[in-house]
Amino acid sequence: MIGTAITMDISVEAYDRICRDIREQPKWRLDSDTDCDYYDGAQTSAEVVQRLKDAGIPPQESNLIKPTINAVLGLEARTRTDYRVTSDDESQAEIAEGLSARIKEAETESRADRAMSDAYSSMIRGGIGWVEVSREFDPLKYPYRVREVHRNEIYWDWTAREPDLSDARYLRRDKWVDRVQASLMLPDQAELIQNSWSGWNNLDVYEGADTGMARAFETEQTWGRSHEDYLNRNSGMVRLSELWYRHFEEGHVLVLPDGKAIEYREDNFYHQAAVAQGLVEVQKSLLTRMRVSIWLGPHKLMDVPSPLPHTDFPYIPFWCFRKDRSRAPYGLIRDMRGPQDQIIDLDILLYEVLNSVKVEVDNDALDLSQNSYQEVAQNISSLRSMTVLNAQRRNAGGFKITREYQLAAQVFQLVQERKKRIEEVGGIYRAMLGADTTASSGVAINSLVEQGSTVLAEPNDNFRYARRMVGQHLLSLIRQDMLGNAASVAVKHGAGQKIVYFNRQVMTDSGPAIENDIATAQVKVVLEDIPATASFRAQQLHAFTQIVQAAPPAYQAVLYPAMLELSDVPNRHALADQLRNVGNVNPGSGQQAQALQQRFDAAMQQQAQIVSGLQAQLIETQQALVDMSRDLDSKERGLDIGQDKNRTDAGIKADN
16 A cells, blocks of 8 residues: 555554545446346336337347346256365364354354355356355344345455455445444444534534544544535435454464464463473564454544454455456356347347338329328338329339338347357356257256356356355354353264264373364365255255166165165155164164163263252352351341440440
8 A cells, every 4th residue: 555554553544545445446336237237127228218119119128138147046056065064184073073063053044055145146147246254243143144245335455366355455345324323333432423414513622621523523624525425314324334454463473393383372371381392483474463443434433353263354255257457357247238239129120120111102103182191101000001092193003012021030030149149158058048959868968058067167166165265254253152162062973963072171091181172173164065955966866766776686775775865755864774774784783873872861961960969069058158157247246236235335334
C-alpha cells in the first residue's frame, strides 16, 4: 500500500486508502449482474421491446440459458460428497474417526450443503460465490453458521493471486442493517451512531469533557465520500463495513525435529521446557496477524484481534473462471450471451418474415372508390383481408401478392444453430440436458455425459477446493471448542457403534496421560471419493446386483449382505448382519461385538455410578461443613451477645 501501511489497530488514513483501492478496481460487477439477469430471463433491452411493439409482435420468451445452467447445477447436486477427517499418523486414527462424526453433524445442522450449493450456483452464473463460516450469534441456534453471501457485499485485495486469498491484505464486507440494531450490536458506540445519523445537530462537540465526539465530527467532515454511502435516512438503515485485515509482527518460532514449526509462546510451560532442554531450534520470523474492525463510513466502531482459531478470512471464495489480465471473475453465461441475443433477434426476424407480404400492384388495379393503397397495405397480412379490384384494369395480373417462405426456412435454420451453440460454448452436451442425441447406446450416452463433466473440470475443481476449505474452517471451530474439555462421540463400528473419548485422562505405566488429545492432533479434512447422493447409491446398487447375480452360490452368501447395505431399506445394517450369521459368514462376529459392547457399557455405567456416589458424598460433606460453620458462627454470636449483656448488667449495678 503506497503511503499508508496497514498496522495493528488500523488508522483512518489506511482504511481510506483501502476504500480508494476498492473504487479503482476493474468494473466487473455490472457484467456479472447482467449474466444473472440473462439466467433470470431479463434479456430483452428497451430497444428490442420498442422494436417488438412497433412491429406488432408479442414479447418473445426464448430463455435457453436457464435450462442449460440448471443441468450443470444438477450435476453438482448429483455428485455431492461428504467430509472425512484423516490423519497421516496411524496413532491418531481414532481421533480422526471421532472428528469425522462431529464434522458430519456440523455439516448437517449448519446447512452447509445448502450454502455451498447456492455459492456454486452464484459462481456458475456470475463468476464467483462466497460462503461465510463463523459462529452463530444467537445462543438458541446451532453454534456454527455456514451461509452464502452475495458477491456484491464482498470486496477483496485485488493484488492477491492465491485462490484462497491467503496472500490478500484485506477483505471487506458491506451490509445494510437497521440503525437501532446497529446501536444494540455496538452499545459502546451508540452515541456516535446517533450523532452521525442526526448530522451532529443535537450535540456541541466542543463543549464539556473530551468524549471523542470532536475527533469523530472532524473526521466525518474531512471524509471524501457522501453521507448517502453509509446512511439511508429514508429506510432508517446504516451501512456497516466489516474489514478483515492482515498485518505483520516480529516473533519467534520453534522448529521441531520433524521439520514443522510452531509459534513460540512465553506463557507456555512446554515451550519453555523444550527450549531449555535444547529439544527445538528457535528462529526469529515475521508472523502474520489477523484482525477485524467495524466501520460506519469514516468512523471506526471496533477493532479487535480475530476471534477465529486460524489466520484466514471467514469468507471463502468459490471461483468459476478468471480473466488472465485483470483477474476478474466470470461464469459460464458470459459466452452464452452472444448466441442468446442472436436467438432473440432471429426469432423476431422469423416472426417478421412469416408475417411479411410483398404486394405488386398496377396504378389502375384497385377500385380506389372502395379501398385505398394504404388500406390494402394494412389489411393484406390479415387472415380476413378483402381487396376490391378495378374491373376496367388493363392488366388482369396487375395485382400480385408474394410471401418469402424460402427466407423463413433459412432463418429457422440459423435459430437451431444458435441454440446448439449455447450448449457448445458452455461445454454441455445434449445428453446432459436429457435431450435426443445421435448416440444410440447407453455407453455412448454415458460417454457424452462424462465428456461434459471433463469440460467443466476447472470450475468443478475450484468448487471442490473451496468446499474442502469450508470443511477445514468448520473443523478448526470444532477443535477450538473441544480444547481442554473431556468429550465423547458415538461412531459407527461394523453393525454397531463405539464411543470415542477426547481429552480423557487415563493412567498408563509411565503415569497419567491424556487420551486423544485434541491440542496435539494432526488432522485434516478431505472429501469422500464416492458421492453420498441417493441417485449414486442407486447406480452402485444396480451394478452390484449384476455382480451378485453372476457370482457362484458360495460367493453370493458373502456378497448379498454387502449389496443389502447399499440399499435404502430401514435397518439394513442389522439385517445384513443377520444374513451373515445365517449364511455362516463370520459366524458370531455380530454377537461377539454386541457382547463386548454390552460389557463395555456395563463397565462405563458402573464407573459412572461410582463417580456419582463420590460426588454425592462430597456434596454431603461440604453441606455438613457449611452447617457446622453456621452453628459455630451462631454460637459465637450468642456468646458475644451474652457477654455484652453481662457487661451491660454489671454497668447498671455499678451505677446504682
